[in-house]
Amino acid sequence: MYKIENMRAERVEPVTFSAIEIKESDIEEILRRNIDMLCDDEESMIIVGQQVKNENNGRSDLTAIDNEGNIVLIEIKRDPRDIENRKEAFEFQAVRYAASYATIRDIESLVRKVYGPYIEKHREEFEQMDLTSYELGLRRINEFLRANDAEKSFNKSQRIILAASDFDEQTLSAVAWLNSNGVDVSCYRLIPYKLDDKTYIRAERILPVATCDQYYVNLMDRSIPGRTKTDRQMTRRVLPRIDAMLEWGIVKEGDIIGAKDREDEGILQNSGKVKVGEEVLSLQVWLKKVYGWSSVQTYAFAVHKATGKTLSQIREEYMTEQERKESSVEEQEEA
Known part of the structure; x- marks a missing residue:
């Protein structure tokens, strides 16, 4: 970790919990x-x-x-x-x-x-x-x-x-x-x-450890032969997040995001957070407050109001379409 001050990077070294008296x-x-x-x-x-x-x-x-x-x-x-x-x-x-x-x-x-x-x-x-x-x-x-x-x-x-x-x-x-x-x-x-x-x-x-070939793999489809529960868990962290979805243009700043099966709503910000009342919160923090759980599947429980689809569904559809296009291009090149 580095501390940036006046465009200079100063390395911050980790400490031990015992050294800072955290039990x-x-x-x-x-x-x-x-x-x-x-x-x-x-x-x-x-x-x-x-x-x-x-x-x-x-x-x-x-x-x-x-x-x-x-x-x-x-x-x-x-x-x-x-x-x-x-x-x-x-x-x-x-x-x-x-x-x-x-x-x-x-x-x-x-x-x-x-x-x-x-x-x-x-x-x-x-x-x-x-x-x-x-x-x-x-x-x-x-x-x-x-x-x-x-x-x-x-x-x-x-x-x-x-x-x-x-x-x-x-x-x-x-x-x-x-x-x-x-x-x-x-x-x-x-x-x-x-x-x-x-x-x-x-x-x-x-x-x-997630392997390199797991990056940006669409793991939402559980019907893929040979897919195991462990495979899904290992790859969760490499699925695209809200910043990528904003960059792709499949969601936009100002979109209304709702909580699945709840009436709670927030306004999507260009930072990937949502504005709820006067607060600007990450999707995870907001959904934790809504559901009262210790953590929440952000993309499965955040609903894009305009389409009625969850962010997970929107992401999956986009990635599937990109894979289809890439496969089509490869087939044409091989032909």
Whole structure:
């Protein structure tokens, strides 16, 4: 990272969380409130648990549900030294926790064991105070799964996210092996910086690694033979975003953007953000406020009012048409 001042670039070196006195519990709270740091614009997620105790007295840091109905385990370690000093391997502990969540067969069990106690602990963050924590948990999870068309796929599989300022080679090697054998594990590096008495954190996914040939591939069509769930997840981050859509001219400044199945609307700005009332917000921040989720599939839930299509549909149609044109040109050249 560089600080630019008077056209001169000054390198800003990363620090460690321990050096700036940020504890592991602090990182946990930052991610609990901002889990979109570990997501992207193609994913929705809600946090449903914190420090959940399993039958063996182990505690998982954060628990979530994603837009495909998977239960997601988020395990956090502050710095590499914390990982190395563990009695049990970082990734093995997460696998054990994920295995315990595999025994949850229905939403009611998850709410009773995990989400209800979480809501009770953070009750001030939730509305609908007339409902019990159990009733509110059932309602929120069912609404989330229904909105994401994932009611029938609830907890069919589990995912693991490991987050730390860095990882040792043994952990990365183990995670790469787990991924190659069908276990869905991601590693996110959280890199802290200190600049002008402010703390900045850059989050980057380092595993699984997206390959070069995945850039700008249209992954919306799930009917492509050989396409796997892992392929889709690995490539989400390289799909074109709103700035590219504005550049292509398929959406324009001043277009009205609505929230899917809601009455909320905003005006698209040339920056890719939306103006809602007097506020100018990113699509992700605005949609999080609308739906009350920890992160939202931006392009699947942002609707272009003039066409009635989601940004995801508009993007897919444009990319498909470009692919068709390119194929046509190649065929003509070969002829």
